[in-house]
Amino acid sequence: MTGANETAPLAAATGAPAQSILPFVAAVADGVIAEHAREVDRDARFPKEAFDALREERLLGAYIPTHLGGLGLSVSELYSIAERLAYGCASTAMVWSMHQIQVACLVHHASGDAFFHSYLEELADAQFLLASATSEAGVGGDIRRSIASVDRIEESATLEKEATTVSYGATADGYLVTARRDTDSDASDQVLVLLKQDQATLSQTGAWDTLGMRGTCSPGFRLSGRFHPDQILSEQFSTIATKTMVPMSHLLWSAVWTGLAADALRRARAFLRKKARGTQAPNSQSADHLSAASQRVQLARATARQALSSYTAELKRVGDDGDAFSAGFTIEMNNLKLSTSQLAVSAIEHALAVCGMAGYSEASPFSVARHLRDAYSARLMISNDRLSSVNGQLLLMHGD
């Protein structure tokens, strides 16, 4: 797209803090990403054009520190980017976010290991896309238990896993896979392994033909591969999950859902302005719906900003001394996800009420149909019922 070549060198040179990168993100989101969003959704295909543009802007290395060749952005800046990308295409924003979560696991927990230090440099340089393979058949949706294990054979290691869902598994350059530490380990004694694309054999085990988030291409895969033991992160997965994977997931997913709602609100406003220029004055019910949508977007954003602030504070508090995240923080992160998953759908429903048939149509410029379908994924990834249940239990003892 026009301007992309001029902007990429700028991003690399300045280490692009949010103020300078957001305009480029907005341009890409409203341009090439939005352009292909309907097709990506209709065909349930990977948003290739979007990722070509994101790579050109060096945005796959957003969270990698500048001394390793990345943009060195903060979690807060990642949130802003994810939200803005979702205006154009939620599948794109979600894939980008999921990739950032994997990168964050490496940056937070492995950049001290020689292998990962150099892998992060490679990732920033080549703009690799990293997928997550934490799900598994037979563990009932609990990512903190594994059946698959690492099998050490002399100088190398292998693993084999039935992952029930690997988003963008067919297009990823690498996978962070959870497995039991070794063949004798307990189900909850897990490690995280980086499996490179050229080391991995993947066979798709189902189809991805869903209500929404169709461009995330998340069917199940049987994964296997042989790798060097250096590719196993030394930090235990339980720590990685608590300190990085879970909080970053809830924060960035919330950004995507809020972006969807914000774009739906944008369309509802545009629809009413158009109506106001014509012969029909907008009725007071439309005004109420518009206000309700705006209120929900604001609430979602405010909850996320508060949670971002808590995450930064909690990271500072625990530092390097292995101290644990508080249960209160876990409750807050779960509440964030519960809230934004519900607020986003509700906001978009109000936008639909404003736009009427124009909103219900997939083809109209005021369409919020795909927005609603995409937002419905929020209650399922992961299940709101599971999170409520965990919070309910933790709240007996924590949560001041």
Add this chain to the structure above:
Amino acid sequence: MRQKIEEVLRTEANLGLDPQDLGRDVDLHSAGMTSFASVNVMLALEDEFGVEFPDRLLNRSVFSTIANLERALGELVDQPAGVEPR
């Protein structure tokens, strides 16, 4: 008292080893007890000892070692329900 605590930990704490083999000051969270499991431990201890943990004792520190649990339960068992120790 220690034995009753060990029994509760055995059933509820999901530790990687038998509580009998744990030192009094070993961190239970490091030994595998999650925040989620600690709530089950708390409920089971209340049941076992016929006490109610007041808010001030419902924290990570109290539930982090067998020694701390013994101390906390010691306070509660000595007091009739509803009377806070000075």
